[in-house]
Amino acid sequence: MATVTYDKATRIYPGADKPAVDQLDIAIEDGEFLVLVGPSGCGKSTSLRMLAGLEDVDGGAIRIGDRDVTHLPPKDRDIAMVFQNYALYPHMTVAENMGFALKIAGVPKSEIRQKVEDAARILDLTEYLGRKPKALSGGQRQRVAMGRAIVREPQVFLMDEPLSNLDAKLRVQTRTQIAGLQRRLGITTVYVTHDQVEAMTMGDRVAVLKDGLLQQIDSPRNMYDRPANLFVAGFIGSPAMNLIEVPITDGGVKFGNSVVPVAREALTAAADKGDRTVTVGVRPEHFDVVERGGDALRKDSGDGAAPAGLAVTVNVVEELGADGYVYGTVEVGGEQRDLVVRVPGRQVPDKGSVLRVVPRAGELHVFSTSSGERIGD
Numbered sequence: 001m002a003t004v005t006y007d008k009a010t011r012i013y014p015g016a017d018k019p020a021v022d023q024l025d026i027a028i029e030d031g032e033f034l035v036l037v038g039p040s041g042c043g044k045s046t047s048l049r050m051l052a053g054l055e056d057v058d059g060g061a062i063r064i065g066d067r068d069v070t071h072l073p074p075k076d077r078d079i080a081m082v083f084q085n086y087a088l089y090p091h092m093t094v095a096e097n098m099g100f101a102l103k104i105a106g107v108p109k110s111e112i113r114q115k116v117e118d119a120a121r122i123l124d125l126t127e128y129l130g131r132k133p134k135a136l137s138g139g140q141r142q143r144v145a146m147g148r149a150i151v152r153e154p155q156v157f158l159m160d161e162p163l164s165n166l167d168a169k170l171r172v173q174t175r176t177q178i179a180g181l182q183r184r185l186g187i188t189t190v191y192v193t194h195d196q197v198e199a200m201t202m203g204d205r206v207a208v209l210k211d212g213l214l215q216q217i218d219s220p221r222n223m224y225d226r227p228a229n230l231f232v233a234g235f236i237g238s239p240a241m242n243l244i245e246v247p248i249t250d251g252g253v254k255f256g257n258s259v260v261p262v263a264r265e266a267l268t269a270a271a272d273k274g275d276r277t278v279t280v281g282v283r284p285e286h287f288d289v290v291e292r293g294g295d296a297l298r299k300d301s302g303d304g305a306a307p308a309g310l311a312v313t314v315n316v317v318e319e320l321g322a323d324g325y326v327y328g329t330v331e332v333g334g335e336q337r338d339l340v341v342r343v344p345g346r347q348v349p350d351k352g353s354v355l356r357v358v359p360r361a362g363e364l365h366v367f368s369t370s371s372g373e374r375i376g377d
Contacts, residue, residue: 002078002155002188004028004051008060009070011046020046022212023060031186033179035203037193038235043212044192045160051190052158053077064155080149081158084165086141088133095120095129098147112151119147122181139170146178150185157182157189163198175202197238200224208232226365230372233281233365239325239340241281244332245369253280253366256310256330258358266366266376273370281365284325284342291356309358312339317348324348326355 008023021043028034036044049055051062053074061070069077088097098119099112120126123143133141142162149157162178163171179202182189193199199206200220207217208231216228227233233241246253248270252261262278270278290308312328326341326349341357349355366376 002065003030003063004034004156004188004190005063006047006051006060007063009047009050009057009062010059011043011050011055012058019043019058019212021050024214026207026214026217028188028190031188033182033189033191033202033204035191035193035199035206036209037196037199037206038209038215040194041211042209044194044209046212047209048158048160048190048192051077051156052079052081078155079158080152080154080156081160082142082145082149082162084161086133086145086165088141088144090133093130093132094125094136094144094147097133097144098151101148101152115151115153116147119150122150122184123147123177138166139174142166142174143177146181150181155188157187159189159191161193162191163193163195171198178202196236200236206236208235226374227281228374230279230281230367233367233374237283239284241283241365242339243279243281243367244337244339245277245279246332247277248275253278253364255280255359256308256332256356258308260359260364261361262364262366263376269375270366270368273368275369277369278375279367279369279372280359281367282359282363284340286360286363287341287357288360289341289343289355290358291354309356310339312341312355312357314349314351314353314355317351319345319348321345328355 006024006026008025009021010019010023011021012019024047036047038044046055050057053072057070061068063069064077089100092100095116099116102112102115120129123146125143125147128136128140133144136144163174166174175198191202203220205217206220206223208215210231216223216232223232223236227236230243234243246255248267249259252259310330312326312330314326314328316327318325323345324343326343328339328341329336330339341355365374367373368375
């Protein structure tokens with residue numbers, strides 16, 4: 001096994017105005033499962049292909065363990081890659097597909113057979129070893145592709161969106177199998193996906209890229225709890241974090257008719273940048289419903305004061321059983337904005353009704369409106 005290091009690795013395609021991958025700096029631990037995630041065109045697949053030797057490195061270096069592999073051909077890097085399209089030979093059986101790389105390398109037949117059988121047992125493919133790929137389901141073909149990588153016993157696994165061609169249920173099942181398999185084998189793995197739910201559920205750490213630049217690298221939990229900037233905040237989480245620009249007021253931020261406390265250092269940092277507003281992020285689960293269509297949930301002092309919070313007009317309700325998501329609109333600063341609020345599954349509101357919501361103090365994420373960077377805690 002081995003560590004993997006991207007040392008300011010850069011890739012500039014001929015004729016391009018800017019790098020596809022710009023000075024990527026990542027140190028991946030031995031046995032770690034790292035997920036590269038981001039929208040289409042962010043550079044995640046290019047980063048993986050640079051590590052595989054399928055793309056040139058125009059600046060910086062890439063190391064596997066102590067070896068500088070920046071300019072080594074793929075066959076000399078001791079890596080195994082699992083592609084999105086499986087890339088199985090249709091005329092070969094499952095066993096022949098899994099053992100083909102070893103056969104080319106001149107490994108004795110008995111050793112190949114043993115390694116293929118061991119991998120098939122791990123992947124629950126033993127009964128399919130004599131079949132051709134056309135007789136397998138998509139999930140089984142993907143496991144064959146995994147088996148082909150496993151028998152080579154590489155230092156590093158590289159996986160480029162291996163679940164994209166599977167249906168939703170099978171994708172969830174297979175990602176669990178891949179994550180469990182990687183932990184059993186302990187092989188350093190770099191995994192590319194555009195699906196942030198996949199990234200959060202599989203990776204020991206997640207690296208978010210945008211326009212070829214690394215935005216943040218952290219554990220899934222830390223990335224969810226403390227996104228480094230507005231892009232990460234809006235990208236990580238499903239449904240996405242609500243991001244609303246609000247004015248700064250004494251001791252906090254003005255949220256509709258309520259003042260929500262914000263850490264003093266965040267307000268000071270915003271003032272230092274000359275910002276009169278900040279962008280506040282609130283996860284859907286971190287709203288309290290204080291009024292539901294004018295009913296008794298309203299927190300009213302009885303003095304005739306304006307009701308608290310933001311008035312959310314309910315447009316769509318997703319009922320998921322244990323809970324539900326309200327997709328609505330609010331008016332902030334004279335503009336209509338979308339808002340998502342999680343509610344208990346047995347207390348979902350009617351479409352067209354109005355909720356008043358207030359974010360929980362201590363659960364706000366505060367970002368500089370001018371730079372987009374996280375400020376405060």
